[in-house]
Amino acid sequence: MTQAVPTSAVESPQLPEGLQGIVSDWSSDQRAFKNVPWGKAMMWIFLLSDTFIFSSFLISYMTVRMSTTDPWPNPSEVFALTLWGKKIPLILIAIMTFILISSSGTMAMAVNFGYRKQRVKTFVLLLITAALGATFVGMQAFEWTKLIVDEGIRPWGNPLGAAQFGAAFFMITGFHGTHVSIGVIFLIIVAIKVIRGDLDHERPGFLTGRKGKYEIVEIMGLYWHFVDLVWVFIFAVFYLW
């Protein structure tokens, strides 16, 4: 396990572009995904499978919502908050959206500074991303508490209308929140690796024994942006419908 396995991408000088490029990449009898480290290709394939999981949730939610004969609780009112004596619709969710988008912005910049080998900047940006992610999860915990304790919403029923509301809400936002929480842990691990200089000195990782490289920041970034991406869909179809 001490020997590091090379992880660098294939560097071929001239690769055909366009459709011809697809055919030659896939038929090249070695690796189909040129110019990307395998870890990044694997993260993309994992994210594709995760897309199918979240889509299954969202499509089941759509099916359940379209087929119920009871009125669906109005998310605009359920998720309203009273601020400064005024009731503002959906404001909590809007703030959560902005926090998650900002964390995506800092993540993208962390990836960029990582490839420029600016260790401290990358570390700080990763920590800001993790902090924003943790804030998001905290607000979600607040939202769940409000719904469970104050509004009496349960997965099997609620006083506001269609019984399916709770099941869909807790399943979808719960799964998304789990992804964010795992992402925060993942971010802190990568941040520690960055500040310790593991990536600059290509130290083997504790789990895989592969050489440390700044591409792991980008791979982490892919996961984080995906979490933001899923939220875009949840925000649109669950909260704005």
Next chain:
Amino acid sequence: MAHVEGQQHPIGIYLKIWGLLFVLSTASYLVDYFHFQGYLRWFLIITFMLMKAGLIVAVFMHMLWERLAMMYAILVPTLLLMVLLGIGALEADYTFFTRGVFFLKALF
């Protein structure tokens, strides 16, 4: 030229996309705030949603600069979800119809 590792783009492009995502999010929030209804609401929500998703995947996730083989391998399979969406909608309409019939019978 020095050895180039990974994706390197000017910081400015990330800041611009970040700003654009903020604008689009505000716009989709305003759709709810101003109580747009019906097809206009749906059109606006879906447009903003797809624009935001596109920007995140293309720029933040660097899909724009990947080779076509990678792009197609990841993006084309997601089109299958349209089939699932269609099946879900058909099934939901049918369930809604049978429930309507059932509950109507219960009244008599």
